[in-house]
Structures are given as C-alpha cells and as structure tokens.
Amino acid sequence: MKIAIIGSIHQSGLNILKENNFDILEIVNLEINSLKKELQEVDGIVLRTAELKENVLSKCKNLKIIARHGVGYDNVDIKFLNKNNIALGITGTSNAVSVAEHVMTMFLYLAKKINISDSLVKKGDFIKKNTLPSFFELYNKNILILGFGRIGRELAKRCLSFDTKVYVFDPFIDNEIIKQHNCIPIESKEEGIRVADYISIHMPLNEKTKNFISYDEFKISKNNLILVNTARGGIINEEALFQALKSKSILGAGLDVFENEPPIKNHPLLSLNNILLTPHNAALTLECRTRMSIEACENIIYFLNKNRKLNDKNIVNSNLIKS
Numbered sequence: 001m002k003i004a005i006i007g008s009i010h011q012s013g014l015n016i017l018k019e020n021n022f023d024i025l026e027i028v029n030l031e032i033n034s035l036k037k038e039l040q041e042v043d044g045i046v047l048r049t050a051e052l053k054e055n056v057l058s059k060c061k062n063l064k065i066i067a068r069h070g071v072g073y074d075n076v077d078i079k080f081l082n083k084n085n086i087a088l089g090i091t092g093t094s095n096a097v098s099v100a101e102h103v104m105t106m107f108l109y110l111a112k113k114i115n116i117s118d119s120l121v122k123k124g125d126f127i128k129k130n131t132l133p134s135f136f137e138l139y140n141k142n143i144l145i146l147g148f149g150r151i152g153r154e155l156a157k158r159c160l161s162f163d164t165k166v167y168v169f170d171p172f173i174d175n176e177i178i179k180q181h182n183c184i185p186i187e188s189k190e191e192g193i194r195v196a197d198y199i200s201i202h203m204p205l206n207e208k209t210k211n212f213i214s215y216d217e218f219k220i221s222k223n224n225l226i227l228v229n230t231a232r233g234g235i236i237n238e239e240a241l242f243q244a245l246k247s248k249s250i251l252g253a254g255l256d257v258f259e260n261e262p263p264i265k266n267h268p269l270l271s272l273n274n275i276l277l278t279p280h281n282a283a284l285t286l287e288c289r290t291r292m293s294i295e296a297c298e299n300i301i302y303f304l305n306k307n308r309k310l311n312d313k314n315i316v317n318s319n320l321i322k323s
C-alpha cells in the first residue's frame, strides 16, 4: 500500500512504514493541481499543516486514512472524510508535554523579563541592575487554564508544582475531574479572567471560541495579566490584544499561533516589546517530533492492518474502527 507524507517528518516514522512494507511517497509540491495528481492512488496520508479540502480529497480514490502529525485538525475537511468513510487519526499521546513546557517557558520569560537582564549583562552593565524594571514570581499567583484536555492537564501539573492556584474553565469537563487534578473549576470565563494573573488557552478554534478573548475581556482583566496562546490563532482577537499590550492594560503576552500563519511582515504585534512570539513550534521539540512521527505512522499501519494495537482514542471518527 502507498502512503503519502505531506510535509517532512522525523525519520523514525518512515522507518516503521518501510519495515511494514508500505511504499512511501514524499510530497513537496503543495500546489492544488499537483496534490490532486500525486494523491490519486494513495491509501493513507501523513499530514502536517497543509490544508486538505474537498477539491483535493475528492480525487483520492483509494484513501482510507489521514493521519495528522499533531492533534488539531482544522486543516482537514472532516465532513468530507465522514461522508466518505475515511478515518482521521491524531497523535493524541505525543504533544501535551512539549506544549505545556512551552507555556511554562513563556510564563517565566515574560514574568522574569529575563531578556532584559541578559542584554544588560552582555552590554557590560552588570552593576546597573537596579535600573531593571520590576519582574515577578509565579508563586501564589492565580493561573487560568481555558480548556482542560490533554495539554491543559499537563500544564496544570506544572503550574501546581510552582505553588500557584489553578483555575479551570471547561464547560465540557465534569467539575469533579477538575477538582481531582487539584484545580478549581469556574462557571464562566469572566469569573476566571477577573482573578487571573496568568492565562493559557488550550481549546480548539471553532465558531464558539473565535474571539474568545477580545475587547470585553481586556476590560475586566488585571493589569499584571500575562496571556499565552499556543492553541490556535483567532481565539484571541489580535487587534484587541495589540491595544491591550500597547496601552499596557496587561503586562505581556506570548503567542505561538496566529490568525494567519505566517503573520504578515508589518503585523502590528511584531512591533511590541511586551510580547513573545514563536513560529507555531510549541510541539516541535526533537522528542515530540519523534513521538508524533511514530504515532502518526502507527495510526496508519494499525488502522489499515486492523491491528488491535490501534489506539482507538486517536481516531477522531471512531465509528470507522468498528466497521
């Protein structure tokens, strides 16, 4: 069987595909017409961030599974896959730790303003340390986690180890589960935003979560707020965030994701010094890339071979496993 790899992945996944006698087709040309031609015969696709919509998918006559190298799948036409009995896999056990560590890095960098201390020393101004702006602890602060799935829970663990209070807003998770994780469930995002010193976002982007944090939310947030988004661009309204940072009505922000990726060259957020930006690489540590590559390829192998080792939770349209 033939598997297309769209976007490069760690060699370890390719090795196990080969060991299991799959033919590999590495796709580099992402133009629609080229994809339509190249994907015609494939049985499975490992997909990084390229978009696969009906115009291309309708040409894939043999396709049985798309395995996302990651957990979000807003780049795939899931309705088309459901209608045509094509499975969608995700790498549900691979990403959470790397993303949670990325958030901790952003929290600490922004709170400690560590870059300013670093450049002071490198400029030879060690003795001017009293001129540095105030910087802060995580200890005893209120953290608000929006979305308590795989990543939200890994982040909670790490925040609790810093002796913080962790508030969680996730209307789809039972309060008892949140309490079992030593976190405090809250009933509305507004309630959380009012008390939060740090906020991190871990929910999918959809009609309900678009602009989840916008002008109204910045009106009620604390002025020492540090806000981090590693989930999806568009959950925070970028214009509202720019105003909040520019007017210093919040302390800082960290973004790994943008409404449009890459952001345009003269995007207003790029001009600020109280924001930390990374290129959607929270999950791209070497360890995580290796795990994702293996997990995505195993999803394909186990699914196509109807192997009982398939992790059912990784198949988004799970009705297809039973058939």
Ligand SMILES: NC(=O)c1ccc[n+]([C@@H]2O[C@H](COP(=O)([O-])OP(=O)(O)OC[C@H]3O[C@@H](n4cnc5c(N)ncnc54)[C@H](O)[C@@H]3O)[C@@H](O)[C@H]2O)c1
Binding pocket: 070, 071, 072, 073, 095, 099, 146, 147, 148, 149, 150, 151, 152, 169, 170, 171, 172, 173, 201, 202, 203, 204, 205, 208, 209, 230, 231, 232, 256, 257, 280, 281, 282, 283, 284
């Ligand atoms: N930056 C990166 O590299 C990177 C890597 C992995 C995942 N992500 C993104 O991170 C996000 C979370 O991933 P995950 O693996 O934890 O997902 P998950 O599915 O395990 O958890 C998402 C949680 O969000 C909750 N949720 C949904 N709608 C909500 C709402 N309106 N209000 C509050 N909570 C809501 C769900 O109940 C669920 O518990 C996704 O958007 C994913 O695409 C980004």
